[in-house]
Amino acid sequence: MDFRIRQLQCFLTLAELLNYGKTARVLYMSQPTITFQIQSLEEAFGAKLFERDRKQVRLTAAGESMRIYAQTIMDTISDAREHLKSLAAPRKIRITCGPSGMLDLLPAVLRTLVRSNAGFEVEVADLTTEEQMEQMADRRIDAMIMMPSLPIAGVRFVPLCSLPLRILMSRRNPLASRSFLSIRELHGANVIASRPEDCRYQGPFLSSLFAPFDVVPRLVHVPQSCSVQFAYVGADAGVMIAPYSAGFADLTDVVSIPFLETLPEMELGYSVLAENKNEALPMFHQILSHCASKLQGATPAAKGTRSERSRLIEFPHLRDAV
Incomplete structure (x- = not known):
């Protein structure tokens, strides 16, 4: 038995259009060529695939x-x-990182990728939270x-570790x-805030964090950038x-500086x-989990009971936004 892909293409197109002239135009072939390809396929399988008369073309039962x-x-x-094309091309993953992981987890992940020869490329996009949400929804991240x-x-959050909160302030x-x-x-x-x-969520988060202690901070809104926010802190324009x-x-x-009170810990993960x-x-995921476990291990034990330390910050304003 001998048949070619071109014959199958001709057959499937003719089976859909049921017109030799239209099939020839769609496939950029001559009508005699279409006829020859169909006849060759019928000979290869020993079965008549089309019935044709002056008025119409129709598939046979074998067709x-x-x-x-x-x-x-x-x-x-x-x-x-x-599949073969994907094997030939290098695998690539595009990620983004919020300020919370920019200084520690992300550098550790990139170092591990370089050393491990993981077999895929990573592109890091520097985006605000609002841009992250938009590009994740559009499948660009x-x-x-x-x-x-x-x-x-449709987004799944994968928790990696939990970290206690600290106050960052100027030495002055x-x-x-x-x-x-x-x-x-x-x-x-x-208090510095994006x-x-x-990021529509950081302001409400800070307010909910301070509210149980009857503390009302003055939020200083600055661009969501680690370098910019640390510059404000270093200039003693606010704490973070x-x-x-x-x-x-x-x-x-x-x-x-650590807090005197036992505050809920903040969960770090990826979506x-x-x-x-x-x-x-x-x-x-394996590399992220490995780096996050090392980060968790480098975090000193928080004060308070085990149950207090295990509490994680909840974000009711996020649930309300869904």
Whole structure:
């Protein structure tokens, strides 16, 4: 038996259009060529596939069966072509990271990728939270390293570790020499927060964090950028509430001070679209989990009971936004 892909293409197109002239035009072939291809296919399988008279062309019973098999063959060839193409091209994953992981988790992940030769490329997009949400929904981002889960339909949040909160402030601040600070001492203080147009959630989060202590901070809204926000802190324009790992940054003008109170810890993880089939994601998850466990291990034990330490910050304003 000898048949070619071109014959199957001619057969399937003619089976759909039931017109030799239209089939020839669609496939950019002459009508005699279409006739020859169909006859060759019929000879190869020993069955008549079409009935043709002056008025119409129609499939025979054998032709109806052949149509199913031919479509399966063409689909298999298409799948094989795409799979082999993906093997030849380097796998790529596009990620983005919120400020909370920019200084510690993301650098650790990139270092591990370089050393491990993981077999895929990573592109890091520098985006605000609002841009992250938009691009994740549009499938332009594969994964977001972030703190809380964001209200995006079809997104799955994968928790990695939990970190205690600290106060970052300028060394010039009168409170900078303290070993611990009470959250109540921040009443009326300037607290750095991302602009609402960059992240609509940080302002409400800070307010909900301070509310149980009857503390009302003055929010200073600045661009959602680590370098910009640390510059404001270093200039003593305000303090910043950040996870413990932010204190790893080697910043000359900024100190990191733990809270006196036992506050809920902040959860760090990443989000992906549940339907994302990027083949690099499982390996990326392994690397993220490894780096996050090392980050968790470098975090000193918080004060308070185990049950108190295990509490995680909840974001009711996120649930309300869904």
